[in-house]
Amino acid sequence: MRTAYPSEEEVTTAGPLQPDVSYGLFARERIVAERGFNRWLIPPCALAIHLCIGMAYGFSVFWLPLSQALGIAAPLACPEEMSLLGRLFTTQCDWKIADLGWMYTLFFVLLGSSAALFGGWLEKAGPRKAGVIAALCWCGGLVVSALGIKLHQLWLLWLGSGVIGGIGLGLGYISPVSTLIKWFPDRRGMATGMAIMGFGGGAMIGSPLAALLMAHFRTSASVGVLETFLVMAGIYFVFMMVGAFGYRVPPSGWQPAGWQSPAGTKRMITNGHVHLSEAHKTPQFWLIWAVLCLNVSAGIGVIGMASPMLQEIFGGNLIHRPDLGFAALDPVQRGAIAGIAAGFAALLSLFNIGGRFFWSTLSDKIGRKTAYLVFFLLGIILYAAAPTFAHMGSRTLFVGALCIIVSMYGGGFALAPAYLADMFGTQFVGAIHGRLLTAWSTAGIIGPVVVNYIREINKAAGVPDDRLYDVTLYVLAGFLVLGLLCNALIKPVAEHRFMDVGTGPGAHETSVAGDLSHGIGRGGLTPTAALAWMLVILPLLWGVAKTLESAIRLFQ
Template structure:
């Protein structure tokens, strides 16, 4: 959030190298803190310094990809964001092996240096495209070409003369590409998107953190079985980042989020029946959790392209950084409220009773409904309106 404007001025190469340095320094400070047994130093090293580093490294490649692939922004951001999740899976396995052989402080030392080497090499190839860059895949008849022309300040001809003036007004107002950063951050659309993004990832965060407990407590499965399901759930999280991002390139960003939030609403509304059916509904429960994981990942993969379409490619760094604070907020709010409600409702109850989980679902259902409603008021982008127009040809008004 703080480094976003500087990233856009200096470019992703400097930003990623700076982020790698901070992330490495945070890991090294954490190794020292563990050796000295100083908790405050862990907070400073891993919490603050490494946190700044990983945040910069997260938004740097995404910002560059939005500029290099204006015709496939969704897919580009989805692949980049899925790499973030895949790296967490790989590093977790590697860290366990290192801890067993070298100990915890040395593990942070080795991992920190390794991270810096990989990030530094990757950062050297990052750069922004030259002025006037246009990918060869854009052509005069494609939807992406029309959207690119809008970005370059050109008008798009409307097929129906009766809608021409309204469409032009929308192009001038809703798809404005010369937003200043302040205009973007204080706009109504950005506030609505913040609420939407918060609600989209809230249940996913809780489901991921509590999935193993629900499998063992409610359905009586073994811990080994639960760990296997959690690993598969991680795969759906990654695939959702690519699938929904790619889908948004074709159906529009807003429409993709409508689909994700609608899936979550249906699952949350039926969660009571899924968890009280015993073994007969177990596989239905797993399918729902994997859909939730896909929607959770899809929200992360699609949001950079959505922000770029709405506020322009030179504001994506800061806008993306700010909206990711909804992720942190959802983790804090979701964790605290869920734990408080769970403890209050699980007293004098059997561990297999799903009631404490079901009570939590109701307040999350309300938040997702608020996010779904907020999304409806976000002004559609040009890509979304093209889809609406196409559907209008198939379903004309009488």
């Protein structure tokens, strides 16, 4: 059934739209937008949260300092016979980087699982409460990790940043999705792209900031990570709380002035709403799940091996010594190309972020299904051509191909919430998106395992360094062929899956009539909106500048 809106007379007698202060400070009903609210204040709130939790991508900046937290100048090695359980509790020797890396794994396992578990609750509780809890978990996790450094207990780092912080990641990641889609039904892709771009950009800001803070706090008795965790926890908490308290939800039935829903067009956009309990029973959910999983598996495999891939394929070419393969380089030369490869990784991060906004915005014009069609067709061509570019010795073509591939990896994340809203409606899209993120967790295992496993087989078989990744790239192209087929099978959701009127979260909130906007959502770039945008854009621009400093070395 389709939503029925109240008459103009019913709205007029209902009185002015304003928050109901009888509800608690964090209640969803408390944050229903008033007349005159500017919807362009919502994306900066989402960015404020995503730019903070996005530091999860940049946590590797802490591994080396933490691996010598006791030795300071060099790691104080544990006995070889010490078990993992012993290393979790020891205070006598330094942690291994491999053991610290489990925090990174926990981040994304907990992100996907907590998003899936708490997505339904978020739709009822609203984005403010979810944002506040995300801030408490993410920043509280950093504080617990700081305590772990103080007591030299690895299990506290796993619990703090890994588990507690991972839950904060999941809640923070999905907290703005449903709200943004409801505020921007006319620009769903662009709105979610702006927020999810922030998650990709968080490491661009956080990594150089962490490096500066560790350098400032480093002494003969400390590597500076403990103090850095506490400072960053404080900064992040302020930004995330401002973002959470800035959230507002539109009244039920609201839409932008003069906008007409494109439901029923060839872009498969519905006006109905599928309940959370029904969405995962549809073939459309699992086809979109497969589309996201395959796209991410291919992209994350490249990102995870970007630095060694460039070094092993091009070897001495990177330092103008084409006569030298990777194996023939001396330690000084390997150090030089490692720095250049770091610039390549930085460049990929820029395309990852830019792709989230570019492709999601373009999808508002061409449709989500068509955008994924472009991803897969173009991706198949580029993955298949990349080995040829490498054999030609063309660093520019190889790097360009991978940059475009990674832009589509990021774009796939940004398109997913809008694709779900098109197919299942907006009332439960945040919760449905939370469940879809299990595809990310799955891809995070598949992609790196495939890339690493094939590389090791080739290495053992004596394949030359500059051809180690040929088969890998062809296999990843095969992933995209499967994704192309899954995307082609997606059709509109069957009519019987949609809910009856008035059964979703927010259905009891005051509805509006007339042009269905009633003066809400207008305003554009007002002084208040400009200030809100400046507070998130300036740190992001600083991060971009720092990243470009590193990336420019690739072409020197």
